[in-house]
Amino acid sequence: MHTENQSPQTVNVAGSASWQVELDHVSVTYPNGTRALSDVSLRIEPGEMVSIIGLSGSGKSTLIRTINGLVAATQGVVTVGPHQVNALSGRALRDVRGQIGMIFQGFNLAERTDVLHNVLVGRFAHLPLWRTLLDLPTKHDRNIALGALDSVGILETVWTRAGALSGGQKQRVAIARALSQEPSVMLADEPVASLDPPTSHAVMGDLRRINQQYGLTVLINLHLIDLAKQYTTRLIGLRDGRLVYDGPVQNATDKDFEEVYGRPIQARDLLGN
Amino acid sequence: MTTTTALTDTTDDIAARIPPKSRQLWRTLVGISALLLFTIATTIPAIGGINIDLASIVHNWHNGYSKMLQMLQPNFDFLPRTWRPMVETLQMALVGAAASAVVSISLTLWAAKPTNPDGLTRSIVRTMINVIRAVPDLVYATVLVAMVGVGALPGVLTLFLFNIGIVVKLVSEAIDSADHSYMEAGRAAGGTQTQINRSTALAQTWPLFANQWLYTLELNVRISAILGIVGAGGIGRLLDERRAFYAYSDVSIIILEILVVVIAIELLSNFIRKRLV
Ligand SMILES: Nc1ncnc2c1ncn2[C@@H]1O[C@H](COP(=O)(O)OP(=O)(O)O)[C@@H](O)[C@H]1O
Ligand SMILES: [Mg+2]
Numbered sequence: 001m002h003t004e005n006q007s008p009q010t011v012n013v014a015g016s017a018s019w020q021v022e023l024d025h026v027s028v029t030y031p032n033g034t035r036a037l038s039d040v041s042l043r044i045e046p047g048e049m050v051s052i053i054g055l056s057g058s059g060k061s062t063l064i065r066t067i068n069g070l071v072a073a074t075q076g077v078v079t080v081g082p083h084q085v086n087a088l089s090g091r092a093l094r095d096v097r098g099q100i101g102m103i104f105q106g107f108n109l110a111e112r113t114d115v116l117h118n119v120l121v122g123r124f125a126h127l128p129l130w131r132t133l134l135d136l137p138t139k140h141d142r143n144i145a146l147g148a149l150d151s152v153g154i155l156e157t158v159w160t161r162a163g164a165l166s167g168g169q170k171q172r173v174a175i176a177r178a179l180s181q182e183p184s185v186m187l188a189d190e191p192v193a194s195l196d197p198p199t200s201h202a203v204m205g206d207l208r209r210i211n212q213q214y215g216l217t218v219l220i221n222l223h224l225i226d227l228a229k230q231y232t233t234r235l236i237g238l239r240d241g242r243l244v245y246d247g248p249v250q251n252a253t254d255k256d257f258e259e260v261y262g263r264p265i266q267a268r269d270l271l272g273n
Numbered sequence: 274m275t276t277t278t279a280l281t282d283t284t285d286d287i288a289a290r291i292p293p294k295s296r297q298l299w300r301t302l303v304g305i306s307a308l309l310l311f312t313i314a315t316t317i318p319a320i321g322g323i324n325i326d327l328a329s330i331v332h333n334w335h336n337g338y339s340k341m342l343q344m345l346q347p348n349f350d351f352l353p354r355t356w357r358p359m360v361e362t363l364q365m366a367l368v369g370a371a372a373s374a375v376v377s378i379s380l381t382l383w384a385a386k387p388t389n390p391d392g393l394t395r396s397i398v399r400t401m402i403n404v405i406r407a408v409p410d411l412v413y414a415t416v417l418v419a420m421v422g423v424g425a426l427p428g429v430l431t432l433f434l435f436n437i438g439i440v441v442k443l444v445s446e447a448i449d450s451a452d453h454s455y456m457e458a459g460r461a462a463g464g465t466q467t468q469i470n471r472s473t474a475l476a477q478t479w480p481l482f483a484n485q486w487l488y489t490l491e492l493n494v495r496i497s498a499i500l501g502i503v504g505a506g507g508i509g510r511l512l513d514e515r516r517a518f519y520a521y522s523d524v525s526i527i528i529l530e531i532l533v534v535v536i537a538i539e540l541l542s543n544f545i546r547k548r549l550v
Contacts, residue, residue, distance in 0.1 A: 068461055098463030108458040110473035112480075117472060118455075124472075125463030132468045174458070181462055 018046040019081030019184040026076035036062040051228035054238035060221040098125020101178030105190035111163030119145040122180035148176035168199035343521035362507035366493030369432025377440040385448035406438035428505035
């Protein structure tokens with residue numbers, strides 16, 4: 001067996017404190033003048049499992065990117081754990097990003113590289129530059145990466161070229177990459193939009209397990225109502241960059257969803273089955 | 274509010290609403306005729322064009338004819354004397370390509386926008402590359418022969434500069450136009466651009482590099498064959514020497530040999546290229 005000489009260790013996500021996320025009157029206007037977020041205020045407690053729903057273009061991706069500073073808030077205050085993200089830059093911002101995991105709709109893997117190197121991207125913030133340059137991660141970092149792969153059940157793909165994997169496997173590699181950061185918050189931007197229904201459920205299940213097992217704060221952008229209801233506990237609704245709904249999932253009625261979407265619910269708002 | 278109508282009913286309506294397509298044909302015609310006129314004008318000496326005297330082909334025909342006859346009888350006995358210079362040419366080509374390949378990696382990553390978001394350093398590198406590319410290879414060779422003396426060294430240096438210009442320009446432009454979504458993941462994980470470049474961008478762009486490196490090797494074999502004419506070593510020096518002695522049978526065997534080697538290198542590099550993808 002290929003696992004004999006490897007000793008992947010358990011990812012120590014539980015060891016890192018779970019963080020709260022707070023947006024205080026946050027607005028984002030892109031350089032071209034598009035106002036993507038308008039005066040959004042919300043507060044997510046450590047360990048919550050939250051879905052952000054809204055139509056395409058409603059500002060979901062923008063909101064989630066203000067949390068790790070990939071998009072800068074043009075107004076307002078973004079606080080993640082003890083850090084005021086919108087006031088940080090350079091090294092300090094990179095350090096905070098190192099503690100915020102993120103997964104993407106398009107997986108964002110380096111497809112020509114093997115899975116291990118993709119997962120090791122999650123160790124960037126912990127590795128000195130010379131180790132990256134010489135491609136010499138420590139045994140510790142390597143073991144964390146292997147443990148992360150094992151925890152999403154795809155350790156056997158470790159030497160495979162990322163581009164050769166199926167969509168579901170790719171998203172699991174991306175989750176492993178985020179987990180190997182040993183993050184305090186996990187962000188997911190439409191993580192299942194490129195996947196078929198069974199794989200979508202599997203990936204959502206992985207995210208829920210991460211939330212329950214490690215008590216990690218998880219924020220997921222979704223446009224499918226039934227997935228939001230089934231896998232998350234709190235719902236945030238965006239419409240034209242404004243927060244139009246915020247409450248527990250079980251209280252959300254079809255009318256609330258129609259309010260968020262600005263139209264009747266349609267079949268394509270549901271994953272189905 | 275509009276009501277839905279049957280498709281057939283709206284056909285007339287659609288025809289009326291199609292936006293007019295801008296007519297490009299006359300513009301194309303004007304462009305082509307202008308180009309044609311300009312080209313003809315450049316060959317009229319009276320208005321400063323170059324003087325192409327087609328008649329001289331007829332006048333000097335006998336001159337060329339006798340040389341042609343000699344060239345059609347390649348002197349195979351001369352072959353052994355060509356081995357060493359030919360090996361030197363191949364060495365120059367390989368060393369120039371290899372040295373430029375090593376240096377091209379970081380220069381290319383500095384010159385491409387996705388791998389170097391900093392506008393200042395990017396434009397410095399790009400300007401440098403454009404300057405290097407602006408100078409023709411024979412000019413480099415002539416100047417370098419004057420600077421470092423006759424031999425293989427000025428040849429290698431010429432090829433090195435020439436290759437840097439090609440690889441950095443072509444690969445950085447290919448990087449510019451490719452998709453790099455994996456970089457966002459590296460950035461989100463707290464990576465620096467250098468880390469992202471080293472551990473992901475390099476692997477992603479590797480085939481682009483390898484392709485151009487092989488291409489420069491092909492070019493180098495062809496170019497280094499003539500660099501010798503200005504004193505920069507290799508088979509070209511021998512070719513120039515035999516030509517100076519009017520030994521056209523020797524010249525023709527050298528040309529044949531260059532032809533065979535160039536084709537062989539191209540076949541080899543095509544073979545490697547296929548394995549790369
Ligand atoms: N980089 C950008 N530059 C300019 N406008 C953008 C950019 N990214 C997103 N937008 C615009 O901001 C709005 C919100 O986009 P986004 O946050 O991607 O919404 P969602 O993820 O809900 O589809 C849209 O109108 C979109 O066109
Ligand atoms: Mg989006």
